[in-house]
Amino acid sequence: MRVKSKKVDLAEGDLTPMIDMVFQLIAFFMVLINFAQTEANDRVVLPKSVLVKPPEEALQFPIVLHVTQDGEVILGGEGFTVDTLRIGLNRELAVIRAEGKSPADANVVIRAHKNTPAGDVQEVIRVAQDQELERFALRVKEDRS
Amino acid sequence: MKLRNKEREIKHEVNMTSMIDIVFLLLVFFVMTFKIVELEGDFSVRMPLASQSSGSIDDTDLPLKLRLQADPAGQLASIRMNEVDLGVDFNALQNTVISLVSGQLPSEEAGDGPEVEIDTDFNLRYEYVINAITAVSGYKEGDQTVKLIDKIKFAKPRR
Numbered sequence: 001m002r003v004k005s006k007k008v009d010l011a012e013g014d015l016t017p018m019i020d021m022v023f024q025l026i027a028f029f030m031v032l033i034n035f036a037q038t039e040a041n042d043r044v045v046l047p048k049s050v051l052v053k054p055p056e057e058a059l060q061f062p063i064v065l066h067v068t069q070d071g072e073v074i075l076g077g078e079g080f081t082v083d084t085l086r087i088g089l090n091r092e093l094a095v096i097r098a099e100g101k102s103p104a105d106a107n108v109v110i111r112a113h114k115n116t117p118a119g120d121v122q123e124v125i126r127v128a129q130d131q132e133l134e135r136f137a138l139r140v141k142e143d144r145s
Numbered sequence: 146m147k148l149r150n151k152e153r154e155i156k157h158e159v160n161m162t163s164m165i166d167i168v169f170l171l172l173v174f175f176v177m178t179f180k181i182v183e184l185e186g187d188f189s190v191r192m193p194l195a196s197q198s199s200g201s202i203d204d205t206d207l208p209l210k211l212r213l214q215a216d217p218a219g220q221l222a223s224i225r226m227n228e229v230d231l232g233v234d235f236n237a238l239q240n241t242v243i244s245l246v247s248g249q250l251p252s253e254e255a256g257d258g259p260e261v262e263i264d265t266d267f268n269l270r271y272e273y274v275i276n277a278i279t280a281v282s283g284y285k286e287g288d289q290t291v292k293l294i295d296k297i298k299f300a301k302p303r304r
Contacts, residue, residue, distance in 0.1 A: 015161055022168050029175030032182075047272040049279045051290060052186025059187075067271075109187070117219060118274045119267030122302040129194040137187035140275055144184075 047114035048143035067112035071120040103132040208260040215269035264300035
């Protein structure tokens with residue numbers, strides 16, 4: 001008897017729709033990715049307010065201070081206490097002065113955790129005021145409810 | 146002369162495996178780094194260090210005094226505006242501010258309006274201070290924001 005040789009049938013699926021979808025997904029995530037979020041700190045949960053809106057233009061010479069729940073101040077990834085914050089601020093101010101600007105031109109962005117004691121935030125502001133900084137931005141989350 | 150049959154076309158199949166591999170890697174990267182953006186905004190406050198040599202103090206220049214008291218747990222215990230107790234109701238605070246501000250000239254230049262000084266207990270949660278700032282800064286009327294008080298400052302921290 002003659003046996004038929006069984007050729008393995010390679011079923012080739014059409015990959016085109018899948019690739020289309022995958023590219024669409026990539027495009028979606030690429031558009032939504034926000035590298036500016038690097039400004040955020042995981043230890044800080046901002047309070048909410050209905051009045052604020054995202055700024056239309058970025059602040060000039062921002063100095064971002066994260067104030068955590070236990071009162072630690074984070075500036076440029078480095079932790080400070082209220083007593084040592086002056087050193088970090090001076091470092092930032094040196095850069096601003098090198099650009100020919102004065103401390104009054106800088107904006108201190110305070111991102112404080114919602115449960116931080118208000119006194120800690122006041123102390124941070126006082127230290128910044130001692131360094132002749134006078135523009136402050138209290139950052140809060142937009143409340144759309 | 147014998148011509149070859151050219152009808153048979155050679156099918157060139159591009160190998161897609163490597164491309165799909167990379168595309169999936171990209172997809173995984175973007176999915177992992179994806180974070181829903183929370184919109185943030187600022188309360189911009191100009192707070193220069195108070196000069197010690199302030200000359201004659203005009204009564205009309207005195208800021209409104211907003212006192213926020215906390216219980217030992219840091220929760221809001223009372224709101225007092227110019228020594229008037231308002232309980233813990235931020236709406237009452239807002240109404241008080243509206244009545245105080247409406248008595249003033251409407252054509253105030255920017256930066257020349259009334260000022261509020263927030264005097265808070267040290268351990269009060271920052272969230273309540275922001276609520277108070279929201280109440281005195283303005284309110285929403287539909288999509289419009291009605292501004293009340295622009296100038297905000299903090300009293301000395303109470304230790």
